[in-house]
Amino acid sequence: MAQDHDWDAMYSAEEPPPWDLGEVQPALLAFLDRAEIADPVLDAGCGTGTLALLLAGRGHSVTGFDLSAPAVDRARARAAAEGLDAELQVADAAHVADLGIRPRTVLDSGLLHSLDADAQAAYVAGLAAICPPGALVAVLAISLEADQGWGETETTLRARFGDPDWVSTAVEDIEVHARWRGEELRMPGFLLTTHRS
Numbered sequence: 001m002a003q004d005h006d007w008d009a010m011y012s013a014e015e016p017p018p019w020d021l022g023e024v025q026p027a028l029l030a031f032l033d034r035a036e037i038a039d040p041v042l043d044a045g046c047g048t049g050t051l052a053l054l055l056a057g058r059g060h061s062v063t064g065f066d067l068s069a070p071a072v073d074r075a076r077a078r079a080a081a082e083g084l085d086a087e088l089q090v091a092d093a094a095h096v097a098d099l100g101i102r103p104r105t106v107l108d109s110g111l112l113h114s115l116d117a118d119a120q121a122a123y124v125a126g127l128a129a130i131c132p133p134g135a136l137v138a139v140l141a142i143s144l145e146a147d148q149g150w151g152e153t154e155t156t157l158r159a160r161f162g163d164p165d166w167v168s169t170a171v172e173d174i175e176v177h178a179r180w181r182g183e184e185l186r187m188p189g190f191l192l193t194t195h196r197s
């Protein structure tokens with residue numbers, strides 16, 4: 001089940017959307033500190049660029065893409081203001097193969113769970129097409145148990161990244177952070193990690 005959002009409107013509103021914290025999700029940050037992040041890195045659904053710019057600041061070669069032009073504009077402005085070098089593009093996850101990159105690491109902080117079933121299938125097939133063998137994919141998703149009316153389960157995530165394209169798949173229970181009207185929100189979620197076979 002996917003969210004039904006007007007992404008451009010949410011990014012253009014006065015208050016930032018709940019996920020746009022200005023900092024990387026803590027579970028993903030902890031993962032980055034223990035994982036081997038090989039370049040080039042793809043930040044799929046990069047939003048306003050927080051994750052892509054953190055990685056660029058760490059010296060990685062990063063491409064970020066998002067469907068929302070206002071979000072990508074904001075990400076580009078932040079990159080320019082911070083003097084960081086990241087390729088930031090407006091693109092649809094269902095056509096990720098058109099980006100023309102061969103990422104050795106893909107990070108997805110809340111994109112997959114935002115897509116409907118057909119778009120998820122096209123996105124993950126696209127990742128399988130562009131990732132070289134051994135590439136690492138990490139996906140942070142909100143659990144259906146967060147009671148938002150949408151979300152993932154360990155079963156739906158594992159089914160998306162199944163044989164024969166994906167190996168060594170693991171799914172960890174995590175906490176997803178959000179902020180809305182000054183309130184700090186904590187929701188159950190998952191961090192899936194997998195490798196292109």
Ligand SMILES: C[S@@+](CC[C@H](N)C(=O)[O-])C[C@H]1O[C@@H](n2cnc3c(N)ncnc32)[C@H](O)[C@@H]1O
Pocket residue numbers: 007019020021044045046047048050065066067068071091092093094108109110111114115119
């Ligand atoms: C929950 S937000 C997460 C954004 C960002 N990763 C973050 O953590 O701040 C989901 C993002 O997916 C983007 N998105 C939704 N559908 C998309 C699609 N089909 N292709 C690319 N991006 C999409 C939205 O614009 C939004 O920025």
